[in-house]
Amino acid sequence: MGDNFMVRRSTFVGCAAVVASFLFVPAVALGGSTRSFEVDDADAFGKGEIDGASVSSSGTLRMGVSKERVALDKINVAWCALQRKDGSLLVGTGNEGRVYRVSGKDVSIYAETKQLLVTALAEGPDGAVYASTLPEARVFRIDGAGKVKEIAKVEKAAHIWALVWDPGRKALLAGTGPEGQVVSITPAGAMSVVYDDEATHILSIARDRKGDVYVGTSNAARVLRLKGDGKAEVVYDLPGNEITALAVRDGEVLATANAFEESKTTDDKKKGTTTPGPRSGDGQVWRISPDGRADRLFEQRKDFFTHVGFGEQGSVYAASGKEGRLFRIDADHNHAKLVDLDEHQIQAFDLSGSTPYVLASDAAAVYWVKPGKASPGQWTSDVLDAEAPARFGELTWRSIGPVEFQTRSGNTEKPNDTWTAWSAPMATPGPVRSPGDRYLQVRATLKDPTSVVYAITAYYLRHNQQALVTQVSVEPKGSSDKDKDSAAGPKPTSVYKISWKTENPDGDPLRYYLRFRSEGRARARDILPPHVVQTATSYEWDTASIPDGYYVIEVDASDETVNPPELALRTTTASEPMLIDNHAPAIVDLAVSGRRVTGRAEDSLGPIARLEFAVDGGAWQVFFPSDGIFDTRKEAFAFDLPAEETKGRDHIIAVRATDAGGNVTSAEIVSPAP
Numbered sequence: 001m002g003d004n005f006m007v008r009r010s011t012f013v014g015c016a017a018v019v020a021s022f023l024f025v026p027a028v029a030l031g032g033s034t035r036s037f038e039v040d041d042a043d044a045f046g047k048g049e050i051d052g053a054s055v056s057s058s059g060t061l062r063m064g065v066s067k068e069r070v071a072l073d074k075i076n077v078a079w080c081a082l083q084r085k086d087g088s089l090l091v092g093t094g095n096e097g098r099v100y101r102v103s104g105k106d107v108s109i110y111a112e113t114k115q116l117l118v119t120a121l122a123e124g125p126d127g128a129v130y131a132s133t134l135p136e137a138r139v140f141r142i143d144g145a146g147k148v149k150e151i152a153k154v155e156k157a158a159h160i161w162a163l164v165w166d167p168g169r170k171a172l173l174a175g176t177g178p179e180g181q182v183v184s185i186t187p188a189g190a191m192s193v194v195y196d197d198e199a200t201h202i203l204s205i206a207r208d209r210k211g212d213v214y215v216g217t218s219n220a221a222r223v224l225r226l227k228g229d230g231k232a233e234v235v236y237d238l239p240g241n242e243i244t245a246l247a248v249r250d251g252e253v254l255a256t257a258n259a260f261e262e263s264k265t266t267d268d269k270k271k272g273t274t275t276p277g278p279r280s281g282d283g284q285v286w287r288i289s290p291d292g293r294a295d296r297l298f299e300q301r302k303d304f305f306t307h308v309g310f311g312e313q314g315s316v317y318a319a320s321g322k323e324g325r326l327f328r329i330d331a332d333h334n335h336a337k338l339v340d341l342d343e344h345q346i347q348a349f350d351l352s353g354s355t356p357y358v359l360a361s362d363a364a365a366v367y368w369v370k371p372g373k374a375s376p377g378q379w380t381s382d383v384l385d386a387e388a389p390a391r392f393g394e395l396t397w398r399s400i401g402p403v404e405f406q407t408r409s410g411n412t413e414k415p416n417d418t419w420t421a422w423s424a425p426m427a428t429p430g431p432v433r434s435p436g437d438r439y440l441q442v443r444a445t446l447k448d449p450t451s452v453v454y455a456i457t458a459y460y461l462r463h464n465q466q467a468l469v470t471q472v473s474v475e476p477k478g479s480s481d482k483d484k485d486s487a488a489g490p491k492p493t494s495v496y497k498i499s500w501k502t503e504n505p506d507g508d509p510l511r512y513y514l515r516f517r518s519e520g521r522a523r524a525r526d527i528l529p530p531h532v533v534q535t536a537t538s539y540e541w542d543t544a545s546i547p548d549g550y551y552v553i554e555v556d557a558s559d560e561t562v563n564p565p566e567l568a569l570r571t572t573t574a575s576e577p578m579l580i581d582n583h584a585p586a587i588v589d590l591a592v593s594g595r596r597v598t599g600r601a602e603d604s605l606g607p608i609a610r611l612e613f614a615v616d617g618g619a620w621q622v623f624f625p626s627d628g629i630f631d632t633r634k635e636a637f638a639f640d641l642p643a644e645e646t647k648g649r650d651h652i653i654a655v656r657a658t659d660a661g662g663n664v665t666s667a668e669i670v671s672p673a674p
Contacts, residue, residue: 033508033562034393035462037384037440040455045379049340053377053446054328056336061453063377063446064338066370067358070105078364081348082121082129087355089366090129092118097133099142102366111142120163122172124187130172132160137176139163139185151189157181162205166213169194175202175215182215182226195232197224206246206253214253216243221257223288236294238286244321245308251290254316256305258283285318285329298329307348319346319358326358341367377446379453383413384440386460388506392432392440393459401451402427406443407458409434415441432458465505467557469512469573472500474553476662477540492662494582498527499538500555500573508563513556514539516546519577524554533561543580548605550577581605581661585633592653592671595641599667601625601657606633610658615645620656633659641671 039045041059048055054064072078077094084090088103090110094117101110115133122130129142130151137157141149154160154176162175172185173194180199184192199217207213213226214235221240224232240259247254260281283304285297297316306321314331317338324346326339339346343360350357356369395405405426410419422443423433434440440460444453477495504510512534515524527541528534553575560568585603592598601608608630612620625635641653656666 033461034459035386036460037442037458038455039381039457046337048379048381050337051340051378051380052375053379053444054336054338055379057334059454061379061444061446062336063375063449063451064336066375067339067367068105068370070102070107070366070368072100072102072107072364072366075100075364076362077117078347078359078361078366079117080120081350081357081359081366082123083350083353083355083357084123087353089355089357089359090121091359091364091366092121092131093364094118099129099131104368109146111140111146111148113138113140113148119160120174122163122165124165124172125167126187128187130163130165132163132174134159139172139174141187151187152185152191154183154185154191157183159201161201161203162215164205164207164213166207166211168211173205173207173213175205177201177203177218180217182213193230195224195226195230197232204243204246206248208248208251210251212248212251214246214248216246216255218242221255221259223253223255235292236286236288238284238294240282240284244304244306247308247310249310253288254308254310255286255288256283256308256318257286258304260304280322283320285316287316297333298327298335306346309350309352311351317349317351319349321345321347324360324362339367339369341365375447375449377451379444379446381442381456383415384442384458385413386438386440386462388462388465389436389438390460390462391436392434393461394429395426395432395442395456395458396429397444397456398454399452402447403451403453404445404447405456406445407432407434407440408443409437409440411437411439413439415439436463462506464508464559464563464567464569466569466571467502467504467508467510467559468571469555469557470501470503472498472553472555472573472575474498474575474578492582492664494542494544496541496543496578496580497538498541498553498555498575502537502557504557508559509535509561511535511558511561512537513558514541515554515556516541516551517554519550519552524552527553544582546580546582548581548583550579552577579605579661581659581663584663584665585657585659586665587655587657587667590655590667590669592641592669595643596638597641597653597655597669597671598636598638599655600634600636602635603633603657603659603663605659605661607631607660608633608635608657609660610656611635611637612656612658613639613641614654614656615641616652617654618645 042057045055045061052064052066054062075093078091080092082090091100097113097115097118099111101108113133117134118131119134120132131140135158137154137160139152141151156179157176159177160174164173166173174183178200180197181193182195182202184194199219201218202215203218204216215224221238221243223235225235226232238257240257242258243255245256258281281304282301284299287295287297303320303322305318307319309317311317316329318327324341324343325337327335328338329335341360343362345361347361348359358367406422408420408422420434475497476493477497514527517524554572556570556572558570585601588600590599612622614620623639625637651671653671654668658664
């Protein structure tokens with residue numbers, strides 16, 4: 001069963017619940033146990049998609065924020081953003097190095113750098129905008145009319161990752177790579193290295209109102225505070241290998257520390273070239289207090305963080321770079337997923353300004369975040385897999401406030417045109433209004449800011465799937481490969497171990513029936529009495545009262561213990577013919593003349609497997625039949641006794657025969673003295 005939605009999918013309901021949930025018995029056979037998809041915690045809710053709703057770490061679904069999407073048509077990469085005083089947003093993009101202006105729903109080209117990618121934007125005191133680019137680490141000044149002028153090209157750098165205006169220096173501070181430097185750049189283009197770190201890249205820079213400048217590094221995820229004169233102090237060495245984003249307020253630092261399987265860049269200091277690389281790793285959000293204490297606020301496995309910012313009342317916002325999600329983390333470490341975008345990456349956001357926004361890359365778009373709660377808010381579950389065609393039963397939930405639910409169903413793993421349309425809304429629990437299929441989706445609509453959903457349960461009953469016995473084997477009890485290869489042959493036994501393998505698609509409890517029949521005959525007889533309920537996949541069968549011969553074992557698999565008779569399914573699989581031989585062979589016409597011993601070993605089934613003789617109770621000695629091979633149920637033999645063992649007096653000659661079933665017989669004859 002798929003478990004990408006449910007938390008406790010192993011819920012089973014007895015037959016009485018089946019009657020209560022389903023008003024009639026369908027024509028097709030259905031499995032005997034009602035199952036359920038259940039959502040009742042943060043992980044289960046978090047795997048769905050939200051639009052105007054939020055999922056909290058306490059496992060509840062609530063109203064979220066309202067947003068309006070404005071697409072940057074034909075632009076895939078949106079890397080950075082700068083919000084202006086008039087509420088408009090400047091967006092740095094690739095792959096043509098353009099800066100776009102977004103105001104409301106209007107999108108226009110603001111400036112063109114003629115470079116590959118605009119990596120950072122900063123505003124100077126005169127209202128001019130500064131843009132950094134890669135792969136040549138250039139800095140451009142853009143005036144109010146959108147006129148572009150290059151003011152600097154940073155030597156020994158291929159990237160400028162971060163750019164801030166420093167009023168104290170009256171210059172820009174640029175975080176570069178692959179030399180890991182912080183470079184000061186004046187509006188006139190004068191440059192100087194403020195700090196040179198051992199790291200390959202300075203990925204993030206933030207300045208607080210007191211003028212302190214903090215930087216985040218690659219290679220090791222260190223947060224540094226610049227001290228002047230080319231020096232810096234380590235604020236904290238965090239786990240991971242990149243500090244991709246920083247935010248600073250009143251000495252308190254927020255940092256995103258990511259541990260990437262591959263670095264953000266492919267570096268070669270000697271060649272001085274770097275290129276954006278794959279992004280796959282784990283991310284953490286940290287808060288570092290002014291006294292140096294570090295507190296891990298939030299962690300995401302197999303996702304990383306691209307941006308971080310302060311919220312109200314001690315809360316923090318963090319954006320993910322793989323799943324396109326924006327989280328709010330409260331002071332008590334509880335968190336909520338506020339935004340879940342179709343785009344995979346959120347590159348920047350600011351929820352504190354007069355026109356809050358979220359910037360999405362991977363099909364570039366700006367989302368304007370509307371103040372107040374969204375109305376209505378929606379949550380759509382992941383695709384729920386019953387793993388077989390199923391009939392859907394009751395849809396129930398626990399909630400407060402006005403909430404409506406809809407469902408749709410289909411037989412493909414991803415919803416497409418073959419799926420049903422969304423059902424009519426349900427304001428109260430009741431039967432799922434979508435037809436039976438393998439897959440189901442549930443959508444919740446929160447109608448009011450007071451609406452809260454705590455748990456959702458959707459019951460289903462799968463079509464009964466036939467269990468198959470795939471292999472039946474029969475071996476004498478205690479037999480092994482070592483026994484088979486032994487020169488002494490197999491040990492005789494009347495007990496045989498019957499074992500079988502099954503394929504049970506729907507996991508129903510199975511009962512097994514065992515029968516035997518003579519090879520070539522149709523009539524089979526029960527091995528187990530009717531009152532014995534066999535559920536194990538092996539059975540030891542005592543054949544002492546069974547006549548010797550070749551037999552076929554039949555094993556039936558039935559799911560009757562969880563299905564009524566008219567719906568139960570039963571299949572039969574037969575073994576290869578097996579030999580039952582519980583009777584020893586006979587030795588006939590045993591005679592001795594001088595040293596020559598003759599006779600025959602005969603068995604009802606055969607073949608004879610071994611012949612031995614002993615003189616006067618001595619050690620058994622192997623001999624072969626007259627034709628030199630053990631291959632029939634009758635073997636004539638003739639052999640000469642050893643001369644040294646038959647001198648001077650009469651002797652007792654014992655002959656022993658063993659058949660293929662391990663059954664043994666012996667006979668004796670007296671050899672007179674010569």
